[in-house]
Amino acid sequence: MPEAPAGSGPRRRTLLAAAALAPLAMAGCSAEDPSTAAHGPKAAPKDALVMLIRHAEKPYAGDLGEDEDGNEDPGSLAGRGRRRAEELHRLFPPAGGSTLPRPAVVFAAGGPSGPGGRPPARCRQTVEPLTAALRAPLRAEFAVGAEEALARAALAAPMPVLVCWEHTGVPRLIHALGAHQVLGVPAVWPDRYDLVWTFTRRQGRWSFRELAQHLLPGDA
Numbered sequence: 436m437p438e439a440p441a442g443s444g445p446r447r448r449t450l451l452a453a454a455a456l457a458p459l460a461m462a463g464c465s466a467e468d469p470s471t472a473a474h475g476p477k478a479a480p481k482d483a484l485v486m487l488i489r490h491a492e493k494p495y496a497g498d499l500g501e502d503e504d505g506n507e508d509p510g511s512l513a514g515r516g517r518r519r520a521e522e523l524h525r526l527f528p529p530a531g532g533s534t535l536p537r538p539a540v541v542f543a544a545g546g547p548s549g550p551g552g553r554p555p556a557r558c559r560q561t562v563e564p565l566t567a568a569l570r571a572p573l574r575a576e577f578a579v580g581a582e583e584a585l586a587r588a589a590l591a592a593p594m595p596v597l598v599c600w601e602h603t604g605v606p607r608l609i610h611a612l613g614a615h616q617v618l619g620v621p622a623v624w625p626d627r628y629d630l631v632w633t634f635t636r637r638q639g640r641w642s643f644r645e646l647a648q649h650l651l652p653g654d655a
Contacts, residue, residue, distance in 0.1 A: 483636040484595040485612060486535060488523075489602050490544075490557040491516035492628050512560050515651065519628065520561045522650040524568040526631065534646060535631065538597035541566050542589060544604070546578025558599040565597075579604045586611035609634070614641040629654040 494513045512520065524530060528537045544558040559575050566573040574592075577585040579601045586608060589596045600608060602624035609615050614634045620643050624630075629648045634641055648654055 479639045483590055485634045486597045487632040488599050489624055489628055490561045490599055491519040511556050519651055520564050523565040536595045538571055538595050539593040540596050541571050541573050542598045543575045544579050544600050545575030562599045582607040582611045617641045617643045619643050
């Protein structure tokens, strides 16, 4: 039987295979994590300013509001609430003495129909005169209870954002924004219609301020 050439045989084949695999192994050890390579370091959340108001005054027990056609409607604003709605524009530029930045987008509770088959009206009625005066877009596709979706939409929208919401859903909205642990944020909205809550996010950190509207006689 002819003698095998020097350096051939199983040992040589093993060494050659190991040499071929070495670059692949080195590449695997030195490569970045695929998620880091594809996306880079996790970016900080963008800066945000969300202004939050409750709808304006509703009818007291035994009283009725009025809908857009002047018909009595317990689900609409009271007369004082409509006056507040007409004055809201004074809080924002270009009104002289305004104390808040002009909103780029306004959100109001809306969405699916409420009791009796009608969509909730008070939040929309509160901000419709404002959006007309400022020529700002009004978004009312989110119902009370959909605060998670509302928070995502608000934070993705152009800033600043104004949200007019039902007071029962305010704590859920603040939690969805990620601002619920900020020092000074009340656990619930007080029994008042004349407040603005502002939530400002800078470099990923939220801050909170409460401002009085001072729009109507009797406002605190």
